[in-house]
Amino acid sequence: MKLSVGIIGCGPSGLVTLKELLDEGHQGTVFEKTSHVGGIFRTAYQQGFMVSSNLITMFSDFVGREGDHILENPRMLSFIEYSQYLDDYADHFKLRPHIHFETYVQSVWQDTPTGKWNMRIFKNEGKEQDILQFDRIAVCSGTHQKREMPNFIGQEQFRGEIKHLQDIKEFQDFTGKRVCIVGSGESASDMALASAKYGKQSFISIRKDHGAIVPRYMDGRPSDLETSRALHSNPHAFGVYQSCFLLYYSLFLALIARLFGYDKRPPAEVEVDRQILLMNLAQVRTSNYRNSFGTKNSGLAEAMVKYSCRRKPDIRELKSPATIVFADGTQEDDIDEIVCCTGFENRFPFLETDDNKNDEIIQQVAKDARISHDLYKHCVHVLTGDNLFFVGFVRPSFGAIPPLAEMQARWFAQLCSGNIKLPSRETMIEHSKIYVKYIENQLTSYRTNRIVNLTDHLVYSDDMARLISCRPNFLKMFFCEPKLWIRCQMGPIMMAHYRLCGPHAKPAEARRIIHKIKWVHGLPEILQFIMIFIHFLFYYFGGIKRCKPNAWYPVTEWLS
Template sequence: MNGQDQRLDVGIIGGGCSGLVTLKELVDEGHRCRVFEKSNVLGGLYTQAYQQGVFVSSHLLTMFSDFVGKDVDILEKPRMLSFIEYAQYLNDYADHFQLKEFIQLETEVKSLWKDFSDQKWKVRLTDDTQIYSFDRIAICCGVFGNISLPTFQNQDLFQGKIKHMKHIQRYEEFQDKHICIVGSGESASDMILAAAQFGQKAYLSIRKDHGFIVPRYIHGDRFGPADLDTSRIHHSIPRAWGVLHTAIDMFNSLIKSYLNCLFYQKGRSTDYDVVRRAGIYMNLKQIRTSNVWTTYGTKNSNIVEALVKYKHKCQRKPGIKQLKAHSVVFEDNTEEYVDEIVCCTGFKTSFPFIEQSEDADDTLKRYFTEAKISHNLYKHCFHPDLGDEVAWIGFARPALGAIPPLMELQARWFALLCSKKLTLPSKAEMNEKICKYVKYLEWQLTPYRVNRLTNLTDYLIYSDDLARTIGCRPNFTRIFFSEPKLWMKLMCGPLLNAQYRLIGPHAKAKQAKDVILKAKWVKQPNILYFCMLTCYAFFYLVFRIESCKPASWYPL
């Protein structure tokens, strides 16, 4: 840390999850902030998505490091929150840290530019009533604002409807229809099951491999969310051994499923058991091209349930070749009658307050166009030509894990940069590190996925990288000798962001320890991961086999 603390005026565009946590961290550092939120409520995307939507990460992984929420039992009885519940959590967060006084609702930013006469960033609102002036800007509008719809051959001939999943509010809209769902992510998983349940026929169109399928819950909802084994010991398994790790993990799950059936269910398999095993076999079928470390996670087994439980009226299909008046022709040349096509094809990043601005110059517009490719920003946050004057918060998506904890670490970093307690590397150094980072991502996640999903990253490696930068990554060796119980929970318990409040700026050690020690954890899979990691570490430390180097033990 160097330099003197300074207090800045910071403008935050967006009052959703990333905007709130950025505001909170900046206020903690003493900066003067104003949030511009175009909707009339806090919560961003989660107030607009389909009403039956449920998270695919448990609240243990999703919650911020220093606010559990009002559900006092959720640490010991973790579950996935609904979108409505999470929107309420964000409101409670804003109340708890007294953030609402800094937020202007129903306020849309029309234009953003830099005035070089006073070196300030200017914000003009859509009503043109006032121009605001800031020292720094945080872009927190998220990646979910603008839908990404594919274009199909002969689309103009199709007489049915083509929708984006964002337009679906209730599953009952599929009643008695022939539905084609495009995509294989978590939203597509929800949509195909709803289409199978409510529709007459349902087709799931997937171009290549599906994501790595993980159920929301390990055994139904009896033993807690599946991401309880998203532990440090698990995510330290070397990425080079993804095929072997996936095979061991999947066969372990299969064996447990059959033993559970044999000893606790009198040899009878439940519907959940059948679906779980089918999902495991689907993962194993594509293990060479898409394993647990090389693709994004589909943390939602509804896709499997739809194909297994409703196989009489739900089918998997390849990509769409062309459309006809009332039917879809797939790449295998099969043709099916379809009333509606629902595209779960994600969103595209856009910054209309720059792109449509009459005030911003061409150079600034170019910088923001380049920023749409998130991994070309320094640590997904900073454009090398703009330095720390503009931060993009919330534009990194972990392949496995939750997005809000990454937002919080980004926000903490930005707040410290604003206070001059930290500094960015030079432009040349940032560009060099960006190139190395993208090459690493292409090695782990394949060039196809990295170039298609430019915000994709590795959950633990990226989190630890930011924590090292901030100075809040715990010293696990010291904790092993001084507090072995805490060490065990840190290594084998779920990856709570509270671990990054044990030390460093704005640490809340006692609160963090209480949360970590109280949180539920699962033992059997982590014993397996511990044995695997011990073997890898031995071959790396003794024989210096680079492919056995544990992930996240060392800086990226």
């Protein structure tokens, strides 16, 4: 049966949801409050660059205007370039006729007698109002809607400006200022570098550990080309040892390069890499690339080495007129700005309006959905099932959100067509609890309680692919297409893997992309590749559960 689906938001999640619904023959309509495609990538500071390469970020069946050239020469796109990619995606799949721009979704509520969903929209700056009806609703409004701002002791007497990351549009605005950046993620790293480079003096306040720092580029290539299945399938229990090996191996190579004069880079660039290694090693047991979010950006280290940015602990209090007192008792005076790179809260104001104030179910869903990982697969609340579906509320510790949103959209489209059914409420609740335990064990409860969208890119992708029946049979591939198998195991994790089979598979194009891409094959990659099979033998024949490879089994089997 053909369904009509209302889609809220026209960022990457909304676009790919529309495309997948149209592929299944449904009618999708996107409502976007701005005048353009792209969501946050069109409103963020436009001097910014992505922290995942085009290979990792792109959708499974659309390379973009640069074609094979960018597959063979991958890079980090700027926000402007990625916005263009989304524009091209909308044009390529003829999505624009289904998008209503400059349309604000004020309220969404369910019509009890019919079970359909009503949507109150405003156009022309609120001058025109309409109520539309749909069979289902896809919430693709993004994770950057409501700012999460800290409350500092004494901030009412502070005379400097306290801003959120979203307030920063041009790096040159820092010129001549003494600035304190709060946070340690990728955006905070950008802000630390920009404020140190353009400002008078920069400080960065980090409450505890920073994310595992990985520069955007290593040896002239995007760092995430090394995010292979082999690397991320190795058991999480050995993450500290794996991290130590990779860090010390990098340190060994750097020493060899300097000793024999292979490293021709300027001393400052060498010192930045050294600073990254030292910062990661200092916290390797508590925060490494296997148990933390990634700060896939060397801006923090570069700011400290090149521009004298100074690291500080948590802010204890603010004093008049412009003084910050830090947790270690030190203080800095004459601070012009505090920029809070402290993230966002999931909020859904269109579910919390007068139109559904008496609907206890919708009110409960709106509240519970703020903690994304408590939903079934980050998408489904048990009270509304797939009638109200959340897309894009998932953040991989290493990887990118848009490809995970694509997997969610493909699943939603299959649910709409009836090709897949949701399990019972009891099963969804049980599986969600197992999933939360899994990510807390893998990424620590401290981080997952703060970053409620956090997940593992490969594990989540493969888990979704099992639902859609588009995860390749790698055992069969090993015997029938060994070259393709090697590239899938040791090349970067890409959504093209999931177009080799399953609904709307494009095997010829997927094979072409996988064979065409640039990938890394050095000693660490080979050792990781070998280690995963050694771990598997200990698990399968020795019964040692901690050797169970990640992603080889569904998350629901984690406790077994």
